[in-house]
Amino acid sequence: MTKTAAIIGGGVIGGGWAARFLLMGWDVRVFDPDPEAERKIGEVLDNARRSLPGLSDVSMPNEGQLSYHDEISDAVSGASWVQESVPERLDLKQKVYAQLMEAVADDAIIGSSTSGFKPSELQEGLSRPGLVMVAHPFNPVYLLPVIELVPTAKNSPEIVARAKEILTEVGMKPIEIKKEMDAHVADRLLEAVWREALWLVSDGIATTEEIDDIMRFGFGLRWAQMGLFETYRVAGGEAGMKHFMAQFGPCLKWPWTKLMDVPDFTDELVDLIADQSDAQSGHMSIRELERTRDDNLVAMMRALKGRDWGAGALLNQQDKRLGQPVVDITKPITTLATAIPVDWLDYNGHMTESRYLDAFARSTDRFMEIIGCDADYIATGGSYFTAETHIRHIDEAHLGQRICVETQCLLGKGKKMHLFHSMYEGDRLLATGEQVFLHVSLETRRPSAPADHIEARLVEIAEAHAKLPGPEGVGRAIKVS
Structure with missing residues (x-):
């Protein structure tokens, strides 16, 4: 079921919140009386769409629906999370909260992006103060995951736990601040x-x-x-x-x-x-600086991802929560679904050739998991080694494009495995990768028979894929005219 977040105030921070929720599959409703709000949020979304998907190595949720509303009551209708990001004036914030109290559901959570006010100041005089807490982010909200979550005694442990759960679901790192104080931590x-x-x-x-x-x-x-x-x-x-x-x-x-x-x-x-x-x-213009900042953040966080450390470990956990596509062996298996990140680009502004091999290698790793040749099996001393690879570069791939790789098993019997990967953006074929593998004993480093359950699963998939049309380009060698 689609979830709904309401954004009250669509400046730099509010726009970042809108992007974070929207790109993580939530419907987003925005209230901001600024006549330029839609343009400003649109520009933030453009930056988020080119950067946030590059942090994930699996397919992200389909983008939610974005709408703009002239009344607060319309914006918060059906919202389970309401994020207030209006200017840092206590009288203005309290006026907004008074309106929210008349419109939000009893189970809604109201987070404030305030960087200075204490939650008790925001809760003062409200009919349902337990719905309100500080949820202070960092710019850009759609990339930087940490959130200072500051509740008071008026917030029940259950609503604090649910706030952490929602923030974690959209890829953030909520840190509960134990005592409220000016400007938080x-x-x-x-x-x-x-x-x-x-x-x-x-x-x-x-x-x-x-x-x-x-x-x-x-x-x-x-x-x-x-x-x-x-x-x-x-x-x-x-x-x-x-x-x-x-x-x-x-x-x-x-x-x-x-x-x-x-x-x-x-x-x-x-x-x-x-x-x-x-x-x-x-x-440099502000937009150029923002894009440079975002590209650098994505590159650094992806480097940490490879080390499973810090912000990178958080991203790996998020990928696990997003999960892998369902396996259907009656058709080519989707073994990779991701967006092209900035560190996959070359000096021509498109995906560098080494990353095609990297993408196909990841697809092979996923296929090996599907047949049971996972980390636990490899720890017992068996694995597949690549014997030969042939890649065809058919069309360009650029930053932020969502790609998927479909894999056909052409042979799966005994020690041999023959795979054909096809990389697409939508219906557009970008590249193919044909690979032959040998099952190897990690002790002797020589070809060996796989375990029975590995071969059985591989034969099952190969027989199912034998009923499919053969992919164009199988067995193709480099043609010199």
């Missing part, structure tokens, strides 16, 4: 770095670009995959965190920081920072 950490950075620019020690370079070429890379405390644990060496604390703890008393003070926000300081920022990246 992340923005307090960011504020500390921001204050120091303002002083460093104000005092003429470093420019905005130099400070950004120190972060992105230095500790920012460590933080991206280990965070703060795990990074410092490693810095402590074999003795661990206690050694690090003992060694560097006294530094906290040294007069390094101006953390509890900020430079005066004079016109001169504002102009200085703005001019340096313009010199640093003013040659």
